[in-house]
Amino acid sequence: MSGLARVDPVASIIRDDGRTGLAIDLQLSQAVPYRVFTLDQPMRLVLDFREVDWSGVGSEALLSADRPSVWASAARFGIYRPGWSRLVIDLTGPMQVQTAEMRTSQETGLASLQLRLQQTGLDQFQAKTGSPDTGIWSQPEVVAPDRQAGQGPLVVVLDPGHGGIDPGAQQQGEVEAHLMLLFARELKDLLTRDGGFTVVLTRTEDVFVPLERRVSIAHAVGADVFISLHADALSEGQASGATVYTLSESATDAASQALAERHDRNDLLAGVDLSGQDDVIADVLMDLARLETAPRADNLADQLVVGLQSNIDRMHKRPRQSAAFSVLKSPDIPSVLIELGFLSDPQDLQNIKSASWRAKAAEGIRAALVEWAENDAARARLIRQ
Structure with missing residues (x-):
């Protein structure tokens, strides 16, 4: 062939x-x-x-x-x-x-x-x-990295949302930025012990990191996967449970669009400098980078939903959604955003504060990454045939 x-x-x-x-x-x-x-x-x-x-x-x-x-x-x-x-x-x-x-x-x-x-x-x-x-x-023809061929550790960038002057959601004295940093550290420890991952955090303390810098970190370390971690709070209405988001210019629903607007502070196109390119050529370059990345991100999100559902007892009624999160706009790294829950929901808040619940959620993410990496390598081999 x-x-x-x-x-x-x-x-x-x-x-x-x-x-x-x-x-x-x-x-x-x-x-x-x-x-x-x-x-x-x-x-x-x-x-x-x-x-x-x-x-x-x-x-x-x-x-x-x-x-x-x-x-x-x-x-x-x-x-x-x-x-x-x-x-x-x-x-x-x-x-x-x-x-x-x-x-x-x-x-x-x-x-x-x-x-x-x-x-x-x-x-x-x-x-x-x-x-x-x-x-x-x-440039020479791009060769799939060994990691996508099923070899070497999976480089995972964990992005604890918000930080510093941007605390994120706050409820009953709990701060989203602090809780997500805690969970990111715990998840990193779990993945590191597994032995199949190299893990980098976009921040390791309570500091503000611009959205563009978060994605730049992922590019600098050669990330295979980018996972942004959040826990929202609603001022109106009710919602509960974990949700996994992928990038889409049109949100799954109005609530998803509002959520993206709250998380984003700038409308950026991270990871690619298109300022000197004609619009059509810029679109082509972006399409080129996203040819394989978008379906890979979708597969990652689907697997994360399965992993979380198998380990925690509360998922959003629509656990798989999409919205225009700027932090997910890197065109060549499969990127997802996980809302672990809603701080405005009393049970979600208690869960996220619980070390045992966080351990279960972390294990669900670890299992999902292992399964996704195996499937991703198999799909890469199929496409190359």
């Missing part, structure tokens, strides 16, 4: 999208790094990939020859430099990339690259043309 990503000749197509748009849908056997840009004289769209297998793909079929495109007059593809493939689409008029996204199936590893272009003015087109100098195209 070829190690190259294969382009599906049946499911891939270039077609008009309405009267003023162009759609490019490429189905691949696996996700690959890519970039997209336009060139002038003549007008054309360029897609660069890590080398892909075009076997069975024909230009006419790709262009949907039975319904000729108004905006795409020709397409050609092949290897343009060692290790890289290129698809060039000749445009009949000025167009601008509106969206570029590659999605990966969590179950099969198959990928879908979807681009949407819209008609634009000549001046706008010419202002955007040119090959971007992102720097990543001269």
Whole structure:
């Protein structure tokens, strides 16, 4: 079996999208790094990939020859430099990339690259043309780390929420920042004794650590997993039990959105400097980093729910949720946020104060990390086949 990503000749197509748009849908056997840009004289769209297998793909079929495109007059593809493939689409008029996204199936590893272009003015087109100098195209192919191959300790960064001038939730004299630091220390001790983990805390005392710095720490130590620890309190309404969150720009519900807003002090995009990049190229780079990370984070969250449910007696009625937490926005590290409970709920408060309950919760997290690491390595091997 070829190690190259294969382009599906049946499911891939270039077609008009309405009267003023162009759609490019490429189905691949696996996700690959890519970039997209336009060139002038003549007008054309360029897609660069890590080398892909075009076997069975024909230009006419790709262009949907039975319904000729108004905006795409020709397409050609092949290897343009060692290790890289290129698809060039000749445009009949000025167009601008509106969206570029590659999605990966969590179950099969198959990928879908979807681009949407819209008609634009000549001046706008010419202002955007040119090959971007992102720097990543001269780098060697990324090799999965030994840890994802099932070898070596799992590097876990534990992030006790809040701290210092930001105490977090407070209830009956108890402070979220203090309780989460205590739990993080206990969890670190448990994971260290296990022997399969290297654990780093984003803070080891009651100090304020900016959100961006928390994620920077994870990158600096080469984290495989980032876990932010919190315990909220509600001023209105009632809620109880532990919840595991992953990143989503749209929250699971209004309560999740409000929770994210309370935890976040800044709207940051941690871990990547995109200030010098064109918006579309920036989106592509972020998509590239998140191709595998998002489903891996989802799997981690699911496993943490199972682990916690098996060890503690109180889970939220919806234990698996998502929201736009800034601290989870690192694009290349599977990141989750665990709300151990609500300090505003008397039973949750007593649980979190209890050393024996915290030990059970820590064991649930440890077991989940062990199971996730094994499954993650197995999925990585499947995708590489």
